[in-house]
Amino acid sequence: MQALIRSKRRVLSGWILATVLLCSYLHYQNHQKKTRQAYYRSLSQKATKLSAMRHDPRLVVGAPIPPAYWGEAIAELHPIRVYMERKNLFVVQLESETGESGIFIRSDLSSWRPQGQSEGMEFIPLGEGVYRYRRDES
Secondary structure, eight states: OHHHHHHHHHHHHHHHHHHHHHHHHHHHHHHHHHHHHHHHHHHHHHHHHHHHTTTOTTSOTTSOOOGGGTHHHHHTTOOSEEEEETTEEEEEEEEETTEEEEEEEOOTTOOOOOOSEETTEEEEEEETTEEEEEEEOO
């Protein structure tokens, strides 16, 4: 009889431990998701701010944006260069003879939204207004 009670206690303890671990894991995943969303929001806000500055004579349309304007959020992406197109930000992380790739950040001031593959570019959504992109020069 006591062996049965001990066995049931072990099973119950195992279920309690499994439940606690699952709840902890789900809480951690939710926290990670919120952290990523906040990070993507900060990137989008920086793109919007830079887009609003497009009339600044120090920023030449079509030319790379100087690092002094990037801000910490953009600099943390370790870009080769950053430029604006259609009021959106392209953070180039890799360049080759055939094209470039990196992070595309949509500005709130832009009405253009990337969709899968268009105009020689491929976009993969990462989060709120942030995409991984690849542009082929061919």
